[in-house]
Amino acid sequence: MRDIILESTRLLREGVPHVVATVVKTRGMTPQKSGAKLLIREDGSSLGTLGGGCVEGDMWWYAKEILRDGSGPQLRVYTLTADLAEKDGLVCGGTMHFWLEPFRGQAADHSSISEIEHARGGGPPVALATVVKGNDLLQTGKKILIQDDGRLQGTLGSPGLDEELAKVGRQLAPNGEDRLIETEAGAEIYVEGFTAPPTLIVLGAGHVGKAVCSLAPALGFQVVIIDDRPEFANKKRFPEASEIMVAEFDKALQQRDVHRNSFILIATRGHKLDDMATLAAVETEARYIGLLGSKRKNVLIFKSLLKHGVAAARIHEIHAPVGLDIGALTPEEIAVSVMAEIISCIRGGSGESMKMDAELIATLADETD
Secondary structure: OHHHHHHHHHHHHOOOOEEEEEEEEEEEEOOOOOOOEEEEEOOOOEEEOOOOHHHHHHHHHHHHHHHHHOOOOEEEEEEEOHHHHHHOOOOOEEEEEEEEEEEOOOHHHHHHHHHHHHHHOOOOOEEEEEEEEOOOOOOOOOEEEEOOOOOEEOOOOOHHHHHHHHHHHHHHHHHOOEEEEEOOOOOEEEEEEEOOOOEEEEEOOOHHHHHHHHHHHHHOOEEEEEEOOOOOOOOOOOOOOOEEEEOOHHHHHHHOOOOOOEEEEEOOOOHHHHHHHHHHHOOOOOOEEEEOOOHHHHHHHHHHHHHOOOOHHHHHOOEOOOOOOOOOOOHHHHHHHHHHHHHHHHHOOOOOOOOOOHHHHHHHHHHHO
């Protein structure tokens, strides 16, 4: 998404019209979920994805028509029928709601995009509420920007509705989440939070840290490597890292801004250093802290945290031993386990296998006899 925001900002500054298509609601099995975006330029080129296939092709065509005839934003509802799924080789069925919004260089466009760009760059998180389905009182396309302290830029004309959106926006902004709100009068308002991209802070430049750093950027994470040994913490060993800090683990965490969308992996070279790093980590706002090591070592660290006055509730939030149980042995397998758990925390997954149970397969077998 960051690439799309940056590209939209660039095009606006250059006065190039374009359309940003956003999935604002889904129901059933769909190739993308809410928040997915596709930017369509005037020349027909695009950036991002809505899931591919005829779904994306149709939204691309609608976007080109908007740019051609100068029309305003549109909400498009798309039902994935069995015929369409078969045509694209998909095994899915459901409904997707797309918000297609043209940007032609208006001052309002620059204002909201600039605020969002600042939030994505590490500034205070914000949320943008957009009326995607209007009624007699709410105009389609109307927007208000919600600051992290609840202040509003703009109004939808209803103090009660503005107040409700301010509360929702403040909830969604810190984690970059989104929600479609349906009013009693039939209007629909899409609220989307914007914050800094997820940052994975790896304390320890050993084998596991190196394997995690190789994997995480492909999943959309900025990776920060911290270690007190310059022969380990360097660009040659970690070319994928966004930032490398050669410092003591606790001091490094105290020096840098650890925002809410930060994830900390503690994988130092020893118990004593893990203890020190974990104590520093729990004092940050990181939404995830993972501690590598055996249960026995982690129990000893937890006891130390309690002696330092760390609340039991905060200790319970630490993922230790870190990762999902996939039987990982090698550093690369451990990296998959760790990143799978982090993604599960972000997306709200259970971490359990999605394999169909034996009863269902038995029922299918009976039906085909």
